[in-house]
Amino acid sequence: MTNPAIAANGLRKSYGDKVVLDGVDLHVPEGTVFSLLGPNGAGKTTAVKILSTLISPDPASGEIRVGGHDLAAEPQAIRAKIGVTGQFSAVDGLITGEENMLLMAALHHLPKRDGRRVTAELLERFDLVDAAKKPASTYSGGMKRRLDIAMTLVGDPRIIFLDEPTTGLDPRSRHNMWQIIRELVTGGVTVFLTTQYLEEADQLADRIAVLNDGRIAAQGTSEELKRLIPGGHVRIRFSDPTAYRSAASALREVTRDDEALALQIPSDGTQRDLRSILDRLHSAGVEADELTVHTPDLDDVFFALTGGTAAVPDQTKEVVG
Template sequence: MTTPASQPAIAVTGLRKSYGDKTVLDGIDLHVAPGTIFSLLGPNGAGKTTTVQILSTLIAADGGQVRVAGHDLARDPDAARAVIGVTGQFSAVDNLLTGEENLLLMARLRHLSRAEGRRRATELLQDFDLVEAGRKLVSTYSGGMRRRLDLAMTLVGDPAIIFLDEPTTGLDPRSRRTMWEIIRRLVARGVTIFLTTQYLEEADQLADRIALLDHGKLVAEGTASELKRLIPGGHVRLRFTDVQEMRKAAHVFGDVQRDDDALTLQVPSDGGVRSLRTLLDQLDRAAIEVEELSVHTPDLDDVFLTLTGRPADQSTGQHSEQASTTHEKELAR
């Protein structure tokens, strides 16, 4: 099942949520195109999990309008639930059942027939490379296997939109990359992914668009490349074999960082094609020979630090996030 290309998969306007005098979401707007990966980043306590729980109908918003797959959550949450899947931060699998039994249980909860449930379970075990493990108890699974099974259970109902809330937390690098490939395959089939993650490399690798949330407000949104260009510090590194060529280049470019021992110059640049073409034209006009050229741009860690004032791995605000989660669980009951 996929979302028609004529309408956004997720459309959010003025979303607000508070717990007592604590404002968790302060009027955010989001637009997610169908068949894409949209990543929401932010420090602990920024409101990421609250956003996911509202969009997946687990809790109600205090204000704003939300449409998921064209369905207004305030008016018809059941219609939205029928086309979405949710994978939370922790695997929601039953350790006392086998992998296959977990999938069959989910099929029954989705009201699939016995034959359709078995067909779907077999198909998903194959897709997620769990055929051999399918008849083993989940208690024997590795962390990566558990996360794959968790995502497979989300897909039993063939959702058009999947919310992944920190899906690779705690996984080793190999298992994380396996999950990335699975996510890419889902999107290639037309599924829309709404991803929150604490790994900036994950958002950089996967997301078509990224939004940065801080203190309940969106502080930036764009592609990974667009966000990186917001931050100063990008440069082109030029290496020379001759000190005279380096001095000529330093005269041409003026304000540059110079290393006489390494025979290198760092020329400020946003890393874009246009600025790189301009730099090469300047070198050609001055007949300057360069041995090596490399482009260096800020990464998402730099974006995160600059726009939020703290590094991505700093656990600021953890108490408020946990407090919000406690309230959300109570409301979900």
């Protein structure tokens, strides 16, 4: 097993009587993307600020380690290993993209020669060479976000916190940002991602945690979370009415659509479940004309876990933690 890039036990944070984080446990392996989802006000940004040493957790919190260092005892060592791109751009629009990069290099105490080399490499990597001499205020939203992440990478961090990095970007810029994140992880960087876009977490994250009312409602891979939600089914359609009736007799718990000659069977979409359905059809000597698998998506998971109308079965508790 890889060492955890981030490990938090019983993370707590309150402001007066307002409890923001109420005993949150997190475990993020090195070189992976971990996505923290939750509605506005759930505590996502607070978690990022604590883990990136910007604010302190409550004294009642358990041990928190980032990059192998204890948060309480070694905050400076953690800062040397991390980079943070917040919800709001850190780009200074009054100076050029290149000057923003050089300023960041100076803040990292890089020698001037190294600072210029790193700046040139990152501007090329993020396709900003042509715009490097222009004021950052003239950049598009996607360009500013690329510059923001390029600035974050000046110090060569091994753990990067991205707090809603694609909010407000158009679909093309969002997909470009996804590619950048994938490349970072391929290079061994760990990415802690918060996002309002469920598709983004589905596309990028190795593991996902859903935060609600200051607690982790569930966490796991995207597919594990989707299997928590009822409603998955297989739909089988026939052109022959006789085959349709035979299949309805052979299969259990079917919902019939006599007009469309279609059957709907509850299913979790696993290979074992599909094989069972097909074996029963084969035993009955029936061949379907069309078979489609329908599974819940992360939207269904999100709404069910954060107070939507869909119900989450009891086995949710088995994957929490």
